[in-house]
Amino acid sequence: MSTRIVMKLRVAESVATTPEVVRLTFVHPQRPELPAWEAGAHVDLRLPDGRTRQYSLCGDPADRSRYVLAIKREDAGRGGSLWTHANLTPGAVAHVSHPRNNFGLAPGARRHILIGGGIGVTPLAAMARSLAARGADYTLHLCARSAGQAPLLAELQALCGDRLRCWFSADGPRFDPAILGAPEDGVHLYACGPQRLTDAVQATLGRAGWPAERVHVEHFAPIDDADFKPEPFDALIASTGEVVHVPADTSLLEVLRRRGFAMPSSCEIGVCGSCECGYRDGTVIHRDVVLPLVRRQDRMMPCVSRARVNVTLEL
Amino acid sequence: MSATSAPRHIEAFAHAAGSVAAGVPGGATGWHGTLLNIHIAPAASYEMEELTEAHCVAGRGIEGDRYFLGTGTYSPKPDTREVTLIEQEVLDALARNDPPLQGGPIQLAPIDHRRNLTVRGVPLNHLVGRRFRVGEVILRGGRLNFPCKYLEELLGQPVYLPLYNRSGLNCGIERGGIIRPGDPITLLD
Numbered sequence: 315m316s317t318r319i320v321m322k323l324r325v326a327e328s329v330a331t332t333p334e335v336v337r338l339t340f341v342h343p344q345r346p347e348l349p350a351w352e353a354g355a356h357v358d359l360r361l362p363d364g365r366t367r368q369y370s371l372c373g374d375p376a377d378r379s380r381y382v383l384a385i386k387r388e389d390a391g392r393g394g395s396l397w398t399h400a401n402l403t404p405g406a407v408a409h410v411s412h413p414r415n416n417f418g419l420a421p422g423a424r425r426h427i428l429i430g431g432g433i434g435v436t437p438l439a440a441m442a443r444s445l446a447a448r449g450a451d452y453t454l455h456l457c458a459r460s461a462g463q464a465p466l467l468a469e470l471q472a473l474c475g476d477r478l479r480c481w482f483s484a485d486g487p488r489f490d491p492a493i494l495g496a497p498e499d500g501v502h503l504y505a506c507g508p509q510r511l512t513d514a515v516q517a518t519l520g521r522a523g524w525p526a527e528r529v530h531v532e533h534f535a536p537i538d539d540a541d542f543k544p545e546p547f548d549a550l551i552a553s554t555g556e557v558v559h560v561p562a563d564t565s566l567l568e569v570l571r572r573r574g575f576a577m578p579s580s581c582e583i584g585v586c587g588s589c590e591c592g593y594r595d596g597t598v599i600h601r602d603v604v605l606p607l608v609r610r611q612d613r614m615m616p617c618v619s620r621a622r623v624n625v626t627l628e629l
Numbered sequence: 630m631s632a633t634s635a636p637r638h639i640e641a642f643a644h645a646a647g648s649v650a651a652g653v654p655g656g657a658t659g660w661h662g663t664l665l666n667i668h669i670a671p672a673a674s675y676e677m678e679e680l681t682e683a684h685c686v687a688g689r690g691i692e693g694d695r696y697f698l699g700t701g702t703y704s705p706k707p708d709t710r711e712v713t714l715i716e717q718e719v720l721d722a723l724a725r726n727d728p729p730l731q732g733g734p735i736q737l738a739p740i741d742h743r744r745n746l747t748v749r750g751v752p753l754n755h756l757v758g759r760r761f762r763v764g765e766v767i768l769r770g771g772r773l774n775f776p777c778k779y780l781e782e783l784l785g786q787p788v789y790l791p792l793y794n795r796s797g798l799n800c801g802i803e804r805g806g807i808i809r810p811g812d813p814i815t816l817l818d
C-alpha cells in the first residue's frame with residue numbers, strides 16, 4: 315500500500331510534440347530539486363474534481379530540476395487529457411504526486427528491448443535516456459501511424475541514433491513482435507502502448523518461449539473486459555475477524571472504506587498500484603493491469619479486483 | 630476539498646491525556662523557546678507549505694491547514710490536533726543518527742515532517758496538560774504526538790522508530806491570533 319505526497323508544481327514549458335501530444339515541463343516553485351525517480355516511473359496528476367490520471371515521466375531521470383510529461387489529447391477519453399491540454403499552460407499550477415515505479419529496468423540485464431506504441435513511448439523514452447547515459451545495450455522500437463504522429467520523435471532520434479527503429483504503419487510495415495525471435499539470456503523486453511500491441515507482444519513472445527519475468531508491460535488504460543459480470547462476495551478481515559459483504563455493484567475498495575479502513579487509492583481503475591493489499595484463502599478475480607503475474611497469488615488491487623464467493627484480506 | 634465540513638476537535642484539556650496531566654504538578658520550567666517555522670498542508674498528503682505568518686483560530690486550527698479545513702488524513706477521527714508541534718532538537722538528533730536505530734542519519738526537513746510548528750528550546754514532552762504562549766497565541770498541550778506509519782510511507786524514509794516518544798505535541802488553541810517565525814514561546818502554567 316502506498317500513498318504519495320502531492321506537490322503543487324509550476325508548468326515551465328509547454329511544447330506540441332505532435333498535433334495531439336503536448337510535452338509539459340514542470341518545476342517546483344520553491345525547491346531546486348524534485349524527488350528522485352528511475353526510468354519507468356509515473357506520477358499522478360490530480361484533476362480539479364479530485365480524480366487522478368497517471369502519466370509516465372519521459373525526461374531524464376538524472377535531471378532532478380524538472381519533470382517532463384507528454385500527454386496526448388484523447389477526445390473520446392475520460393476528460394483528463396482535455397482538461398490538461400486546455401489548462402496546463404506555462405505558469406499554471408498542477409497538482410502532481412511524487413513518482414512511483416511499477417515498470418523499472420531490470421537491474422542485471424545485458425540488453426534491453428523497448429517497444430513503444432504511440433504515447434506509450436513515454437516511459438521508454440526515460441529508459442532510453444538512462445540506458446544511453448550508462449552506455450548500455452538497447453534498442454527502441456517506436457510504433458506510430460506516421461512520423462508526424464510519433465511523440466518525442468526528434469529528441470529520440472537525437473538520443474538513440476541507430477538504436478531507434480521506427481515503424482510507421484502509414485508508409486511501411488507494422489511492427490511484428492515475431493522479429494524478436496527466441497529469448498536470449500539476459501535480454502529483457504519492455505512494452506508500453508495500446509493493449510492491442512502489448513497483448514500481441516506478450517502472446518508472440520510467450521509462444522516463442524520467453525519467460526514472463528523478462529517481458530515487462532505497462533499500460534495506463536483499464537483492462538478491457540466489458541463482458542465481466544461482477545458477483546457479490548464476502549471478505550474476511552484477517553486482523554479483526556469481521557466479515558464484510560461486497561455487493562455486485564460496489565468495489566471491494568469502496569466497501570472497505572465505508573467500514574473505516576483508510577485505504578489509499580489513486581486511479582481506481584486498476585492501473586496505478588496504489589490500493590494494493592494482501593490476501594489468502596480465496597480465489598481472486600484479478601482485473602487490474604498493474605500487478606505482475608508472479609505476485610498475484612497473494613496480492614490484489616481492491617479497486618477493481620474481486621473474489622469468488624469469499625476471500626481473507628491481510629488487513 | 631470542502632471548507633464547510635467543520636473538523637471535529639477534542640478540546641485539549643478534555644482529551645484523555647491532557648485532562649489527567651493538567652492536574653499533575655511538575656515538568657520543566659524556566660525555559661525560553663522560539664518558533665522557527667510554520668507549515669500547513671492544504672489537504673491530506675499534500676506537500677507542506679511554509680508560511681511567514683499564520684492565523685490561528687481558537688478551537689479550530691491554523692487557517693488553510695488540513696485540520697482547520699477538516700480535510701486531513703485523520704480528520705474523520707475526533708482528536709486534539711488543531712496545531713501540531715515538533716522540536717528542532719529532535720530533527721537535529723535524527724540528522725546525527727542519535728540514537729542509531731536505523732541505517733544512518735535521517736534528514737527530516739521542517740517541510741517534510743508534517744507538523745505545523747517547528748520550535749527550538751521547548752520541552753514539548755513536558756507540556757501535556759499545560760498552557761503556553763507562542764507570540765500572542767495561547768496553546769494547550771492535549772496529548773503527545775505519536776509517529777504514524779503513514780508518515781513513513783509518505784516520506785519513504787524509516788522515521789517511525791526514530792520518532793518514537795519524541796514525535797511532538799498536539800495542541801488546542803485557547804486564544805487565537807497571528808504567529809510568525811521568531812515568536813518567543815513561554816510557559817504560562
Ligand code: FES
Pocket residue numbers: 578579580581582583584585586587588589590602604615616617618
Ligand atoms: S487505485 Fe490504482 S490500482 Fe487501485
